[in-house]
Amino acid sequence: MAVHVIRRLIQAIPVMLLASIFVFSILQLVPGDPATNLAGPDASDQDVEIIRERLGLDKPMFEQYLSWIGGALRGDLGDSFRSSRPVSELLRNALAPTLELTLVAFSIELVLGVVLGVMAGTRLRSLWDWGLSAFTIVGIAIPHFVLGLVLLYFVGFKLGWLPIGGRVPLTEDPIEGLRYLVLPALVLGLTGASVLARFVRTSIAQVMNQDYIRTARAKGLAGRAVVVRHGLRNGLVPVVTVVALQFAALLTGSVVVENVFSRPGVGRLVVGAIQARDYPVVQGALLFLVFGFICINLFADIMYGILDPRIRFS
Template sequence: MARFLIRRLGLMVVILLLVSVIIFSLVHITPGDPAQMMLGQEATPEALEALREKLGLNLPLYEQYFRWLSGVVQGDLGVSLKDNTPVASILLQKLPVTIQLTVLAFIIALVIAIPAGIISATRKGTAWDYLGTTFALSGVSIPPFFLGIILIFIFAITLGWLPPSGYVAPWVDFKQSIILMIMPAIAIGIRLSAEVTRMLRASMLEVLDADYIRTAYSKGLLGKSVIIGHALRNALIPVVTVGGLQLATFFGGAVITETIFAIPGLGRLVIDAILTRDFPVVQGAVMLMAVIVVIINFLIDILYTIIDPRIKLSGGRS
């Protein structure tokens, strides 16, 4: 256990260092002068040079990188070039919004996918199976942003059941917050539910043909207990992998969806920061997303051993 944790933590550090280099390099090779954008086109060369020196923009890139990385390690992500607000405080304001959207979308996906995958696998070749397969293929094929536009047209414009966009914090008005999150959560969650449905069906079909399942039936166990207690648990390993990876991408993949539904989360923050060339915010937000993805992948490995005790943390099987 200790060796596994040390090895994984070391790997996480290496991955995050590589990500930090990529993020910093991509942000700084994009055209545009942050000092010019902050002071405007009428700024004098002296004022621009003074601001560049204050922000460290006149230093070589490798010095700027180590200066930024040193701050990141200490929890200092710099300040926004737009309004001089600490980047860390901006991210702390936006992160709960994205977490709320992600959690709600994940719940919707599992509520749809687990029953659909089980029914499709246990009724192979029936109309239920074809319906589940059609849903899985359709859900994977439709981009979340396009589905979001369709949902707005149907439920907001045509039927008037839901507000088209906006955000209210749950501690301000919990009911209205959930109502505003329904459509964006569905738009994101449908894709995950489709992928999990397809993966769970394939995994369940493989497990249902195993000898221990036939043995369980021969002992007189009820079909429901065999499917839920034996087949489903052993079929969850690939499902957890897909679900965990998709959950991780939700934090960075909801950029367009958050923009469409006017949700002030991390995705929309990154878009606005890119458009205004506010690179400290871009660097901080993308770095935060990378940390979240790495942590989720680490938790997935731990979850494997809970689902299947035969899996050792060292990577082998007992």
């Protein structure tokens, strides 16, 4: 198992390097000059050049990248053009609300997706199966921002059951914090649950037709034991990839949901930085999201070896 983990870690290094190059380069291709934006419309060319020199924007792109990635390896992502605060500090402050939202939404997605998928996969062409098809179609078809606005209007504004925006940290008041989390977490979690449930249903349906499942039933094992001990574990191997991708999608989907519900977090930080052409903040946030995506997929690769030992020796 240790060899399997080390091999996956080594393979992730060049992926992270290429990802950092992509994150840095793509923002350099965006039209506009942050120095001109910071200087203001009445600034002279000399003022703009002074700002460019102070920010290091006058250096060659390759030298800028080496300076940026070297600082990132030390935990220094530079300073914000707009607020002059360290980017790492801004990300730390924005990370807690985003992780709260992502983890609660992922819990909703995982429970609903696995339960509905298993129920439909073990009862093909039943009411469970048809109901899952309807749930999947609706969940995938409705974008996050549309579902968020609908829930805001009916549940938050019309009925007044839940707050329509803002955040209360769970560490300060767990009950009130969950009330602020319910609507945005449902928006993220229901969409992901519809995708996950469809994959779980398909995987379980295929596994339940295998010979070893029929053998387990012939030996007299209870139906629940056959599904959980034999069907679910083997059916989860291809589902792990979907779970990893869906968790990463929750991180990126929070960018939209946080703005719809006026929640602080990485999403609102990125949108504000893009509008202000605050390149260090955008680069730092994108680097965090991309590396998070890579780490989640690395975790999925390791889980393959745990769920199916044959993968470790292939």
